[in-house]
Amino acid sequence: MKTGALQTAMDAPRGGRPRDPQIQRAILKAAADLVLEIGFKVMSIDAVAVRAGVGRMTIYRRWPNKAAIVMDAFVARVDPGTLFIPAKNYLDSIRLQMRSMAKAFRGRDGSLIRALLAEAQFDPELATALRERWTMPRRRMAISYFEEGMRKGILRPGLDPDAIIDVLYAPIYYRLQMGTGPLSDAYIDEIFDHAMKGIKRE
Amino acid sequence: MKTGALQTAMDAPRGGRPRDPQIQRAILKAAADLVLEIGFKVMSIDAVAVRAGVGRMTIYRRWPNKAAIVMDAFVARVDPGTLFIPAKNYLDSIRLQMRSMAKAFRGRDGSLIRALLAEAQFDPELATALRERWTMPRRRMAISYFEEGMRKGILRPGLDPDAIIDVLYAPIYYRLQMGTGPLSDAYIDEIFDHAMKGIKRE
DNA sequence: ACCATACGATATGTACCGTATCGAAATAAA
DNA sequence: TTTATTTCGATACGGTACATATCGTATGGT
Incomplete structure (x- = not known):
């Protein structure tokens, strides 16, 4: 693991509260929508958080930056x-x-x-x-x-x-x-x- | 004039102190160098100003944004x-x-x-x-x-x-x-x- | 019961942007 | 020569976004 490339959901942690899989989809959906509506450059991570109805930390916990989010949103759409x-x-x-x-x-x-x-x-x-x-x-x-x-x-x-x-x-x-x-x-x-x-x- | 595209030196004003043509070249040179050294995204307009030894306002008076500067630096190099x-x-x-x-x-x-x-x-x-x-x-x-x-x-x-x-x-x-x-x-x-x-x- | 983590919310410090303003310098017009 | 106008370096300013940190609560594994 940690190939150097951007990761998606990262490795699942040991114990504790599991991540809500619903949130993952909500964020990717919000990000994809916003890229289309206002453009990648203008879109802020905070805007994605608001649109998805999640806290900003929830996003930073999963992706290192804006591009990584959009990347996942893209492959999630196009893989099938x-x-x-x-x-x-x-x-x-x-x-x-x-x-x-x-x-x-x-x-x-x-x-x-x-x-x-x-x-x-x-x-x-x-x-x-x-x-x-x-x-x-x-x-x-x-x-x-x-x-x-x-x-x-x-x-x-x-x-x-x-x-x-x-x-x-x-x-x-x-x-x-x-x-x-x-x-x-x-x-x-x-x-x-x-x-x-x-x-x-x- | 004002075709909507990015302009270079804009129109010369009526009276007043004329622009130093040396400065134009110093800025373009600094911008091109910095793009190569640290990359376009990281390069700030302030860094260009410091490298060129000019005030930041001197740059904003001539170009609307970072991309316009690099654009001029590029065509200045490649036109001939x-x-x-x-x-x-x-x-x-x-x-x-x-x-x-x-x-x-x-x-x-x-x-x-x-x-x-x-x-x-x-x-x-x-x-x-x-x-x-x-x-x-x-x-x-x-x-x-x-x-x-x-x-x-x-x-x-x-x-x-x-x-x-x-x-x-x-x-x-x-x-x-x-x-x-x-x-x-x-x-x-x-x-x-x-x-x-x-x-x-x- | 206990521990580790997720989660929303909020605060923090940094960086850069673009504008405004200052005093000095340089030039054209009066 | 005087006056008006603009450039110039420098700096202050408010605004925005980033990335991290922290708090209190929620949720699940062991």
Whole structure:
């Protein structure tokens, strides 16, 4: 334990009054709501406590800072989310997965991960937690899926799976943060097509 | 004037003592140094004032907040930077430009733009300023260059220039922020090759 | 019964923000 | 030369948020 990353409920203490599991959910819900309503930066921990109807110490006893709370709120929402969707053909499954991610980013999850990614630039611990709990699990799944595609002869052999991920998914994060255009399905399809066929002639 | 974006030196007042141009540079230098040494989040405006040897009011008279200072420090450094490098062949020019950008991001500029991009997620005015003063000028140049490539028959015709930009450049920003790997020339070449030839077989 | 902890509430000290004000200096206009 | 206006360093001020500490009560294990 104590991997260095941000923890959720920390280790359960030995004796004494047990923690009310209801409170955990109330805090995460309040935090997620407030991030959407007033934004991560403006939201104070005290505001979360008031909204959740708990004392501020109850929050500090469980999380070290604001980012850690939002991090837990995010993974609690998204963990049961869709990952890779089996489709009739291999390539379409990738495209649908990209669409599904874009759809999530258009909604609540988009606001949360935008705040987390930004805050992670200033907080190495949060960056580690985000990488371990969000980024890397998805990258590992994608890598094995792309390797399967190369074995099947659908994808060009000898490619670097990491680079494939970046070419396909980085644009989604880019638009999410830069706001150079909407994260529409049409945009996803364009990125998908360009990356698949290549942008060079022939 | 007053476009809503963050301003630099604001309009010069009518009479009175003129502003010392030396001070402007001292502040920007101090801010850039401090961002690198202790990080954007930790850096206080007071610390910038002390480092630059000026009063805090002298800073508030010129910039509305911390992000605006760093923004100016960034563009002051990078404006005379390389944009598109003419090379012997069309495609190699793109690749070299991507490498040049990655090189800048590996150094001082990388830390600055990382902080600016992150902070822009919480500050709509900064987001606008960053888009107008950094992102869009470069996108416009890239668009015209890619359109030229399509006219010449080097790039696949009928592509969306915006999507081309994203496939090529978003991975660079992605690595800069996610830290999933180094922004090496080898990585740039991989992204370039994958995007050019496509990752699908045939 | 006893102990350890959770819980809400409140107090505390620190840090930074953004504004206001001061006296001196520098310049343009009268 | 005089006067008005602005910059400049310095400092005081009120406000807000953070993170910790403490109090009295509640809740459960041993």
